[in-house]
Amino acid sequence: LYGTQAIENNELTIGGVKTSELVKEYGTPLFVYDVALIRERAQGFVETFKDLGVEAQVAYASKAFACVAMYQLAAQENMSVDVVSGGELFTALKAGVPAGRIHFHGNNKSVEEIEMAFDANLGCIVVDNFYEIDLIEQIGAQKGKTMDVLLRVTPGVEAHTHEFITTGQADSKFGFDLNNGQADEAFKVVQAKQNISLLGLHCHIGSQIFETEGFSLAAGKLMNKLGAWRDETGFTPQVLNLGGGFGIRYTAEDTPLEPKQYVADMIKVVKEEAAKLNLDVPQIWIEPGRSLVGDAGTSLYTIGSHKEVPGVREYIAVDGGMSDNIRPALYDAKYEAVIANKANEAADYTYTVAGKLCESGDKLIVDAALQKAEAGDTLAMFCTGAYGYSMASNYNRVPRPAVVFVEEGKHQLAVRRESYEDLVQNDLPLTLK
Numbered sequence: 001l002y003g004t005q006a007i008e009n010n011e012l013t014i015g016g017v018k019t020s021e022l023v024k025e026y027g028t029p030l031f032v033y034d035v036a037l038i039r040e041r042a043q044g045f046v047e048t049f050k051d052l053g054v055e056a057q058v059a060y061a062s063k064a065f066a067c068v069a070m071y072q073l074a075a076q077e078n079m080s081v082d083v084v085s086g087g088e089l090f091t092a093l094k095a096g097v098p099a100g101r102i103h104f105h106g107n108n109k110s111v112e113e114i115e116m117a118f119d120a121n122l123g124c125i126v127v128d129n130f131y132e133i134d135l136i137e138q139i140g141a142q143k144g145k146t147m148d149v150l151l152r153v154t155p156g157v158e159a160h161t162h163e164f165i166t167t168g169q170a171d172s173k174f175g176f177d178l179n180n181g182q183a184d185e186a187f188k189v190v191q192a193k194q195n196i197s198l199l200g201l202h203c204h205i206g207s208q209i210f211e212t213e214g215f216s217l218a219a220g221k222l223m224n225k226l227g228a229w230r231d232e233t234g235f236t237p238q239v240l241n242l243g244g245g246f247g248i249r250y251t252a253e254d255t256p257l258e259p260k261q262y263v264a265d266m267i268k269v270v271k272e273e274a275a276k277l278n279l280d281v282p283q284i285w286i287e288p289g290r291s292l293v294g295d296a297g298t299s300l301y302t303i304g305s306h307k308e309v310p311g312v313r314e315y316i317a318v319d320g321g322m323s324d325n326i327r328p329a330l331y332d333a334k335y336e337a338v339i340a341n342k343a344n345e346a347a348d349y350t351y352t353v354a355g356k357l358c359e360s361g362d363k364l365i366v367d368a369a370l371q372k373a374e375a376g377d378t379l380a381m382f383c384t385g386a387y388g389y390s391m392a393s394n395y396n397r398v399p400r401p402a403v404v405f406v407e408e409g410k411h412q413l414a415v416r417r418e419s420y421e422d423l424v425q426n427d428l429p430l431t432l433k
């Protein structure tokens with residue numbers, strides 16, 4: 001069980017609310033977010049920086065899960081937010097996130113998106129490439145404004161969850177290569193611009209990472225680059241953004257660290273390098289997505305049909321699937337689940353949990369250990385808070401689920417369920433013939 005989850009009278013509760021009550025009120029499939037757990041995770045990061053006496057920003061990587069209420073929660077918990085599109089930016093602004101605390105990412109921002117950033121006076125743009133530098137300069141000149149930027153660099157450290165690959169040349173669509181002169185060139189180009197002010201450097205080494213080594217390696221490389229630039233030009237940008245990627249526990253095989261451990265280890269390296277290079281300790285920014293909301297989200301489904309492939313496996317099917325969680329189909333991602341209305345019973349049945357979408361690969365969990373399943377039971381799938389709803393689609397014209405927030409015995413709708421009318425609202429009738 002995660003966060004405030006508990007079992008009362010054989011039933012799973014979240015945030016002090018019975019899952020049966022949520023199902024009755026909002027229907028299924030349903031995403032349920034444990035708000036207290038999101039707050040706890042956010043405070044864990046924010047407090048750790050405070051304790052270490054380092055100036056910092058914890059920016060919620062909102063691609064993990066974005067809606068108005070989530071942005072408001074992030075702002076309440078003193079986080080900044082990272083957005084990667086005009087749509088996320090629009091939602092964050094609509095939610096009332098202070099523009100100065102919004103960081104804008106992306107490897108192909110449009111003119112309109114950069115204009116939005118200027119018009120809203122965003123905190124910074126994380127610049128990805130030379131084309132974008134020119135666009136920002138042009139648009140800034142037209143508007144008579146200056147934009148703070150971070151340069152996104154690829155340090156040549158790539159994390160694949162359990163191993164780190166250090167390469168001279170990082171093959172990535174993102175950012176300026178730190179090792180082949182590209183980042184140095186970008187540093188020079190940006191400084192010559194009138195409407196751009198260089199705030200710092202950014203890197204992101206991967207996602208679902210369980211060790212601190214990769215972050216430390218990257219931090220060391222970036223600090224050394226700051227030292228080299230200071231020696232050449234006398235100027236040192238003040239921010240080091242080390243991205244997100246802190247891992248979470250989806251199944252028993254996953255062994256993440258406490259958030260504070262990731263932060264403490266990266267700060268240690270930054271401080272050591274700063275002392276060696278005789279640099280001030282820069283502000284440290286991070287961008288956790290998954291580790292803030294991943295295990296705070298639970299998907300509730302209603303179990304329907306049942307099929308046995310004799311001698312092979314037993315399938316149970318639920319009323320959602322790859323349309324609300326593409327991760328098993330896309331990444332072979334693993335999850336655990338429980339039958340919420342039989343949570344105290346022994347999990348001595350094995351079922352493969354299939355979705356309802358027209359695709360054989362639409363399986364949410366292969367060979368899940370579960371309580372005895374019957375039609376009408378509620379399946380609770382854990383740890384679906386990150387990259388579940390945010391990657392949902394209308395494949396098969398399946399409406400997107402509702403999203404509910406729970407906290408201290410209370411619940412509220414955060415995103416309403418899509419209706420069939422919603423599905424056709426942008427469709428137009430055939431008029432050609």
Ligand code: LLP
Binds near residue numbers: 061207386
């Ligand atoms: N910052 C940058 C620049 C990123 O590209 C990402 C994630 C993050 C922060 C947040 O990373 P996190 O803390 O959530 O690991 N759809 C995939 C994950 C894609 C991550 C993309 N970038 C999944 O479902 O596993």
